[in-house]
Amino acid sequence: MKMGLLGFNSEPEFQKLSDMVAGCQNSEAARRQGGFCMPEWNLAKEYAEFTTDYLYASWTLGDKKIFEDYARWLYQLLCPVIASDERGRVRALLMEHFQAVKECVGKTMSGSRQRELEEIVSKGMEAVLAEEAKACTHSEWEKGKYKEERASYLNSLMESDTRKAVALVGNFLQSDIPLPDICVDILGKTMEEVGELWHSHKISVDMEHYCTATTQTAMSQMYPAIFQSRRKGKKMVVACVGGELHEMGARMVADLFEYAGWDSVYLGAASYEELHKAAEEEKPALIALSITMPQYLVECMDSVKRLKEAFTDIRIAVGGHALESLSEIQKDWRIDVYTRDARELVAWAENMPEEKI
Numbered sequence: 001m002k003m004g005l006l007g008f009n010s011e012p013e014f015q016k017l018s019d020m021v022a023g024c025q026n027s028e029a030a031r032r033q034g035g036f037c038m039p040e041w042n043l044a045k046e047y048a049e050f051t052t053d054y055l056y057a058s059w060t061l062g063d064k065k066i067f068e069d070y071a072r073w074l075y076q077l078l079c080p081v082i083a084s085d086e087r088g089r090v091r092a093l094l095m096e097h098f099q100a101v102k103e104c105v106g107k108t109m110s111g112s113r114q115r116e117l118e119e120i121v122s123k124g125m126e127a128v129l130a131e132e133a134k135a136c137t138h139s140e141w142e143k144g145k146y147k148e149e150r151a152s153y154l155n156s157l158m159e160s161d162t163r164k165a166v167a168l169v170g171n172f173l174q175s176d177i178p179l180p181d182i183c184v185d186i187l188g189k190t191m192e193e194v195g196e197l198w199h200s201h202k203i204s205v206d207m208e209h210y211c212t213a214t215t216q217t218a219m220s221q222m223y224p225a226i227f228q229s230r231r232k233g234k235k236m237v238v239a240c241v242g243g244e245l246h247e248m249g250a251r252m253v254a255d256l257f258e259y260a261g262w263d264s265v266y267l268g269a270a271s272y273e274e275l276h277k278a279a280e281e282e283k284p285a286l287i288a289l290s291i292t293m294p295q296y297l298v299e300c301m302d303s304v305k306r307l308k309e310a311f312t313d314i315r316i317a318v319g320g321h322a323l324e325s326l327s328e329i330q331k332d333w334r335i336d337v338y339t340r341d342a343r344e345l346v347a348w349a350e351n352m353p354e355e356k357i
Helices: 012-026 028-035 038-046 048-060 064-082 087-108 111-132 147-158 162-174 179-199 205-226 248-259 272-282 294-310 321-325 342-350
Strands: 235-241 263-270 286-290 315-319
Touching: 012 048, 012 087, 048 064, 048 087, 048 111, 048 294, 064 087, 064 111, 064 179, 064 294, 064 321, 087 111, 147 162, 147 179, 147 205, 162 179, 162 205, 179 205, 179 248, 179 342, 205 248, 235 248, 235 272, 235 294, 248 263, 248 286, 248 342, 263 272, 272 286, 272 294, 286 294, 294 315, 294 321, 315 342
Parallel strands: 235 263, 235 286, 286 315
Antiparallel strands: none
């Protein structure tokens, strides 16, 4: 399975680095290092391209936190696979993996680029050591408003009870729960927990896909309420960046703007060329970009820059999990706003002065 996104096609040194890292992980000598068995080294090999993708994004954007977050994510992902009672073994495997990456950097890069990349990898290794020292918990999901509704909905998904899941959302709509809260606080947060369950290997990727498809079906019940709102004569375009396939957040943005009386144009995963064409044809007041995977951060920043240069009167918003891997959201980003969820973005857009829309 090829995990990498290879967003550095115009950077031959990084392509060479990616190939060398994959080759290093594939060698018999590497498989024997540290006493690791072949399945464990196959895991490291599987993520070799992924590692290079994150390294490239971290270096290009000048933000070590991107790679540090990836190192922590990878550590958490591998713990349940290798053995929950042998966390030190996971740490040792990743130390070998990242050390191999540093050695490959030394063979493919030079000068300041080499030093900067080695420092980024070292920060990732430090992040793994720090992650090993703390226990992971997702208890925050179980707290706060609508916790009972989230628990009921998640249970229906885990039981593969589509009829019950759809009926629950219908019941939420008929209750006193505001529609935006259903989207953000119940369905959105439940799907975040589904992602965490996959990450911790408690559910399969097939189950994750089932949960996504079922939630999309359940959300379709909202459309009569969403589209009955009085139109305000405002238009917005929403899309995921490039090859980003995590589209539910962007879909919620489009739906909640429709509910607020805006006309939304939902593009799904879109290239810069597709965004440019939509901006020309639709003439929106706002373009909202959603990004879940940090590997697309470079492409997102580039798209924002080019859109701002081409359409100076269009406001641009960004949101999504990937932005949390940036130390400073708006440093070198020519965006107008960054929000953590669709509800916040609608509130921001609704309160903009009329002459700026």
